[in-house]
Amino acid sequence: MIRLFVPHPLKAGAGVAPTIDQSRYLTAVMRLSVGDEILVFNGQDGEWRCSLAEAGKRGCVLKAEEQTRPQAYGPDLDLVIAMVKRGRVETIVEKAAELGARRVRLTQTRRTNVDFVKLGRLDAIAIEAAEQTGRLDVPAVDDPQKLDKILDSWDPARRLVFCDEGGDARPMIEALAETGPPAAILIGPEGGFAPEERERLRSLPFVIPVSLGPRILRADTAAIAAMTLWQAAAGDWR
Structure with missing residues (x-):
């Protein structure tokens, strides 16, 4: 499944706005449609399964559905x-x-x-x-x-x-x-x-x-x- 890093807080139900380049990658390159799912992380709130809620010429919006992995870090x-x-x-x-x-x-x-x-x-x-x-x-x-x-x-x-x-x-x-x-x-x-x-x-x-x-x-x-x-x-x- 596609994974994206986003600098936004993640919690159940949160809306996440990818950058224009990320939006273009999801919709024009990977051909995702509304309802399709990807994985998203921000380095603080773990990894989340998100669905594509909106897609348009000006970008897209993801909706955080559920956490798939809690936040973890490798060795220092x-x-x-x-x-x-x-x-x-x-x-x-x-x-x-x-x-x-x-x-x-x-x-x-x-x-x-x-x-x-x-x-x-x-x-x-x-x-x-x-x-x-x-x-x-x-x-x-x-x-x-x-x-x-x-x-x-x-x-x-x-x-x-x-x-x-x-x-x-x-x-x-x-x-x-x-x-x-x-x-x-x-x-x-x-x-x-x-x-x-x-x-x-x-x-x-x-x-x-x-x-x-x-x-x-x-x-x-x-x-x-x-x-x-x-x-x-x-x-x-x-």
Whole structure:
């Protein structure tokens, strides 16, 4: 059944107005008619079965019939990712949503060579991935911040898994016993972390340096590999 994310309260009998694009998708692409049903979620009120109550040129209206699943969230995992080229960062956001991350935090490092992202586009990608995967929430995508600023305000209760290309860190699979939620994974830029960034990260008590193997991985591959390992060992894949 079709699933849509809507930023509206959901309760029995509530009317829900999808966006114009969503309305066009339901009526012109999927050819739904009045009375047909879809699933709707808003990240707060669980998932609801809704019927198409009205359909017209200016949009459509859904009616919430019954809750099909109560609100639930996956494990508390953040992904902190240095900004990379547009196509790769879009892939990272999509896969972070599919793999259950609660939040994607974009960061600027010494060697980051990208200084602009379209957050609206990334939000749309996260929403579409959440709709397709069946999750009941949508990961937030934060405005880019300098790595130093992120580390200065870090909550030490959240362990930061630092994917270190230096070659002398423990394999990630061995370190995962220490990284249950809340946790975060840090992936660097295409040029790697600068020596002073690596030195600071390794000096912080909440940081766990790990290795993702003998090969240098691109940022999108590293993010997918690290999130997969974490979910399998410490997340909701167990």
